[in-house]
Amino acid sequence: MKELRRAIYFISFPLSFIGFIFPIYASSIGANIIQIGYLYSIFSIISIIIRPIVGNLIDKRGRRTGILIGTVLYTIVNVFFIMAKDFKYLLIGRIIQSLGGSFLWISVDTFISDISDRTNRGKNFGLLNQSIAKGEWIGSFVGFTILFNNLTDNPFKLIFTIFLVTNFISVYYTIKNVPETISLKREYEAGNIKDKKQLKYFLGIIGAISFITSLTAPIYLIYLQENITKDIGLISFLFIPASILALFLPNIFGSFSDKYGREKIVIAGMFINAILQIFIPFNKEYYSFMILYTLISIVVMFYSPAFSSLIIDFVGENKRGRSYGLYSFASGIGGAIGYMAGSYIYENIGNDILFYTKGILLVVMTLFICYLYIKNIRMNRKMEITRIEQ
Template sequence: MPTKSAFPFLLTYMFLAMLGIGLVIPILPELLIDFGAGGKAAGYLVSAFGLTQFLFSPIAGEFSDKYGRKPMIVVGLCLFVISNLLAAAADDFSLFLVSRLIGGMGSAAMVPSIMAYVVDITTEEQRPRAMSFLGASMSSGFIIGPGLGGLLAEFGTRAPFFASASIGLLAVICCIPLLPESQSGEVRLMHLKSKPKKENIFRQLAQSVKSHYFILLLMIFAITFGLTHFEAIYPLFVTQSYGFTTRDISILFMVCSLIGTFNQLMLTNRLTQRFGEKPIISSMLLLSAVSLVFLLFSGNFFYVMVITMLFFTFNNILRPTINTLLSKEAGNEQGFVAGLNNAYMSLGQIFGPVLAGWLFDIHINLPYLFGAVVLLVSSFVSVKWVGIKNGVIPQENRRVKDQAL
């Protein structure tokens, strides 16, 4: 059994997996000019990553149970490198789109395996803190990607992809000799011999609706939808509404992501210990919705920075909290449930950017208003679910019960 010395590697790999999603966002305007593509193409490029991540996540989760966590992580890192090299060399829109599809496959291989690996090496008491750090790494990759992409783009629009590929290659070289396998041979053999009935991803999604952890998966979709909805049109929104430059956008993403990650590490464990996971989920969803609306009120740079930082903080606290609950519900199928987790996250990555781009063409404020509605509805659903799961009696029923007594 590996020790927790493997944990820093896992955090790095998770960061890389999420980094590839947002790296392209700040340089989309330049890329679209290079390819002679229109505005809708921006949403397709951001969503393409999530599409293959969605299709391959459950398969990768099952393979990590059968063949081990480490092989799937190595495969994912290799695909990450190939994706970035292809993006750096692409001279037309179609080839660049293919690179994004390959990147999604790499993320699908890595994310469920890393999450299952963390469950393998932690006890139930240690898991909330471990998931908090893993969630910080995941969210930071989401958020730092656009900021890093904008800063590196000053050396050329392809510089971010060459840099990312180099880091990915170094990660592969380190992973093969240094990362031990977390799952015993006996457990892998048991999964190999079980030969469960194969279900395609769409049937698995349909069946997940009836599962006891469906609401948690729905929350994963909601927060990913909200975050990618936010990120996809953020550069266009602040440029057209407030006149921000690419450098301004990069500074906003970098500063806000660092503060948001620090807040997450400082607050997540304390909040969950004091209030429990379920109330934190509903309240963070509500606050995320409010912050989206407040972004529309002013173009002052520092005001926008504060609102952006708050939005990132709320999302950073949400993700590990939900992941902790999911790991408790998964039992012996950590890889499979982690695959479903990644699939719902991928659905958010698919629909969030595409819909944001379409709504942006209708009215510049619509994407954030609609994203706020999605998060608000999710918060209400979460509140109801918390009451049911905790056995809370509605006020009206309580009065009836008191009168009867």
């Protein structure tokens, strides 16, 4: 686990910075709004196509192979961002980034499940999330320090050169230290899904959740500029409290989910998140929004390790790579549709309406999951009573 976390720490340096600044970077080299939309769309399309293939591949070739391919591709992305002179460099970079992300994160999730069982899976996902958060924190600090202090005439070139170095370090640690875990377990825990029909229902729920959570993703920065502050520097400070908490809370919350039940944690966390989303339009003052965003981030940290762990709990441990590949495929489709729907609602119906819509849909989905959970408990009790009577 320690070996993987070190590799993931270094590969995570650019992630948050790129996610935040990419539209601005693309615009700075001449990309228009339509082209920026293409860059997001191509990322989603490539991910949707490749993820099931990656899942099956790492079940045959190994998790280490997938992690290595992912870290190498992420490293190459920085080269294209350094050389970027126009739209085509960014387009190629985004395609490679999508491929790298699919290989890396499906392989990492599967790796964690290989080394875990029901008693520590949430904790291990929490530790992974902490490593990602630490890398993103340092990378964002470096990136924004260079960007806001005008240390060079071409700050993006310097920033992505530094990220190229840190990603090379990740590739080195992957080759040197990350072990193969594909044959670590000889026995598998059965999941709750018994047939293909149930699997389709499960993937449908995953896709629906991804759709809802991605509604606000493409417009979040725009919303902040229009409603909170136009200063990019002040916007970046809004995320600092949540980023600090992400350095240590995921591990605690992951252990909590292992102890008290992942389903309960997910249901409670999603419901609280839904209510907080509805309150966003009522908090347009800078510091009240910072507090609200921090609370939302804490809640997401609270149930994210449990949610990641539930994938294997439901699908079962056999063919873990394929399970995470299908999960990523479903979430990718839901996310792609969510991006488009969220942009349309924001542009044509209203920015506040978008957050109300997201909150209400999350409430509905949480109640539906709660219903399925209660139904499953009752069914298991009936089966247990029948077994005892026999």
